[in-house]
Amino acid sequence: MGIKDVARLAGVSPTTVSRVLNNSAKVHPDTREAVLRAIKESGYRPNQIARSLRLRRFRSIGLIVPDISNEFFATIAQAIEDELQKEGYNLFLCNTGEDRQRERKYIKALLDKFVDGIIFVSAGFDESLDLFQDEIPVVAVDRKPNMEGVSFIDSANYEGGYLATKHLISNGCRRILMIRDEREVRPMKARFEGYKQCLKDYNIEYDEELVAWVPVDRTAVREYLLKVNGLLEFDGIFAGNDVMAISAAHTLLKLGYQVPEQIQIVGFDNITEGAYFVPGITTIAQQTEALGRRSAQVLLELIKDPERGPIIEELPVALIKRGSTR
Amino acid sequence: MGIKDVARLAGVSPTTVSRVLNNSAKVHPDTREAVLRAIKESGYRPNQIARSLRLRRFRSIGLIVPDISNEFFATIAQAIEDELQKEGYNLFLCNTGEDRQRERKYIKALLDKFVDGIIFVSAGFDESLDLFQDEIPVVAVDRKPNMEGVSFIDSANYEGGYLATKHLISNGCRRILMIRDEREVRPMKARFEGYKQCLKDYNIEYDEELVAWVPVDRTAVREYLLKVNGLLEFDGIFAGNDVMAISAAHTLLKLGYQVPEQIQIVGFDNITEGAYFVPGITTIAQQTEALGRRSAQVLLELIKDPERGPIIEELPVALIKRGSTR
């Protein structure tokens, strides 16, 4: 039962049915009603594939994320999906596992399926981007592309790093260990810069020894702390994200340290787990959901108006004080 | 640059190009090579939409989940996506937020977009299912549909409930509080049955007072425990999932109880957070990733062989002992 059958049923041409369906031209009220009735009677549903072949757009958008089992990305995905669904768009989920190869493969697949746009939280990013040179609207989230002219939404990571460090300093910490992602990913870099600037502003000397470059991985953090235990002195930890902060707290508690009495800890992201850990993890909260929501909205705007220039937004962060700091 | 252009470039007909592309018929080696060269030269990529219009399938599958920000579902989604991607399928993510209305809407949208199959972790399920009567292969995961003839993958929830309860009993618990989802969702029901049977087998009287029917929600669990604090006596908790177990542990610790000395706790699912909570949460581990992987594999099988009858599998569970029990 295609559009032709509906047309026959209503005693009109397929063209007219299409016009009723899309409100693309004036149709006589009586005719319109007849068509509507025919549609209802036949239970007709337009074939989206056929429609897309003609229009070269598929009412779908692609989301490329490094790791959907990470609460941060999952929350972003959820918000995006929710926002898109309101406008009748569907979402292709592409999980790269931080694998560049796979990222490129996904971009091609998405373009072949004529998605209307792509939201990108990249693993590597820089090179991948040239794959969709102007073919299609793109919004980058969280990780900034090394490229002009791309819309980008992220949080105030630099300010967050500064804020976290300042909180520890004003709580009396003087030797603050920064645990950071070993990779030079933008948000992490910004947090690190914030940390360094804050130390400077408060006349605390930056000590390279007090920076742990580790994979973003609970085990890696534990191993690092076990390795330096007894050898490295510190009274505060600023972890690049909550997962690392929690692993650090977990390890230190097991080693018999007291948190926050001996060592204070601040994380980043405000994941649920941090609030339920005992003691609660003080953290820099990103507006994670808003991050997703905005990126979806921005993408839809770009789709509606392809001439629009790139949109760049930075969402504020806030310190959430919990038991892991004094 | 469509298939026609490639054909012209190679000096053959579009049909031949199609044949080379899909290996759908014999082509002379020389011709094949010429076509391949033309494809390479022109950078031609087949239009998947046009292809799908013809084939009535889109090399995509739909995943309907209640809540992607929940680690359990996210892990399943990740495994599914990984498995599908290997076979060149893409995944539509549909997050229902346990909303039945939305679920129905999604099913329609997915059918309109000619997905090749659907993986379903339902909110309500029973009624929704009739929406795709035989139109398309479906696999249900975790929550069993009230319907014959549907493929279904889940964990041994009954055994898990039994195992958890037995562990508490053999650790000396006699008054075991079961905290369960207030809704009559299948997996939860099975865990509850396992709990009851185990009590029976060990001659412990089943006490209705010791069953907390609450929404699956951290706050709800806390509020419940605060409400019964001092009024209800128990020495063990079997929580229907780890999120509730963690919330319970968190609340009890804040109230000054000692875990596991005074109250022992067992959860379900083995989420990461449980391992890093202090004390670690003893839990019944589901093979969450395998759950996702298998359901994807089963769906692909059903797609390849539509005549195949329903496939039903139950994956084993295992107790993981941690600090929250003795």
Added chain:
DNA sequence: GCTTTTCATGTTAACGATTTCATTCTGTGA
């Protein structure tokens, strides 16, 4: 040497919508 297979390829009609252009009909002003 002639008919019959087999192989390699091409022609053409779908798939189901949208859109350009053409057509018919009604009503208005000269």
Added chain:
DNA sequence: TCACAGAATGAAATCGTTAACATGAAAAGC
């Protein structure tokens, strides 16, 4: 009454593939 504008509708081309059928040449069987 005629010309013309404007409204409502339809016919046919198009989007880029695939598949059923047709064709012609070469190989095989008698």
